[in-house]
Amino acid sequence: MYKLYTRAGSGGFVIEAALKIAGVPFEQIEVPKRAEPDPEFLKISPMNQVPVLVLPDGHAVPETAAICILLGELHPNAGLGPVAGEPGRADFLRWLAFMTSSVYMANLRYYYPHRSTTDTAGIEAVKKAAIIEMDKEISVLDRALAGRDWLVGDSRTIADIYMLMLVCWYPGLDKLPTWPNVQRVCARLRADPMLAALNDPHEMWAA
Known part of the structure; x- marks a missing residue:
């Protein structure tokens, strides 16, 4: 069985979605924020970050995008995304x-500006x-979605859900710039009962 180390409000949202779409059982382990890293957790997550997915063979995989790609390859018929050799894989x-x-x-x-400067006066900059x-970057996604229902091919992939998560993290979610195509796709995703249920503990968007 998979083990997912995660916490509310983290990238674990998209991994939970991927596992549920794949229809595979998993154990969800909440990792609390601590002043001092847990030495045991550092063994599977050297950067002390969530999510981390532990595979049934015991191999630990951190990094959200890597987990998304891996789950797509391990469950090629789940609709998580095109696998090697399939149309849309490059995109x-x-x-x-x-x-x-x-x-x-x-x-x-934005949320951890102190990591990007040693000058406290530079935090706001x-x-x-x-x-x-x-x-600028979400505008690139908006242009890519013009005339399209999804980012890749003709069906939803985990890339769309990843985009939803990032958009929901945008500072001041109630005052988004004008991204009609991104907002259209995100609205469709938020209406999905499975994703809406996942949102409850993560509280990324208003119910």
């Missing part, structure tokens, strides 16, 4: 990599720059 990898390296990182710079980056 699937592209968008996951883009969101991880760009949108996700800008989000972290880091946050402002992070919002500018998020605006």
Whole structure:
């Protein structure tokens, strides 16, 4: 059985969704925030970050996008995303990599600006720059969704749910810039009963 180490409000949201879409059983283990890292948890997550997925063979996999890709390969018929050799695979990898390296990182710079500067006077500048980056990067996704129902191919993939999570983390969710295509897809995802139920502990969007 899979073991998912996670906490509310984390990237574990998209991994929980992937596991439920795949229809596989998993044990969910809540990792509380601690002043001092748990030495045992550091063995499976050297950066002391969630989510971490422990495979049935005991191998631990951190990094949200890596887990998404791996689950898609382990459960190729679940609809998590195209696997190697299938149409849309290149776009699937592209968008996951883009969101991880760009949108996700800008989000972290906003919420944890002290990690990006040693000058406390520069905190607000880091946050402002992070919002500018998020605006630019989510606009790229919005243009990619023009005339499309989903980011990849003709059906929902875990990349769309990953996008939903990142958009919900945007500072001031009630004052989003004008992203009609992103907002259209996110509205459809929020209406999904499974995702709505997952949102309850994560509280990423209003009920």
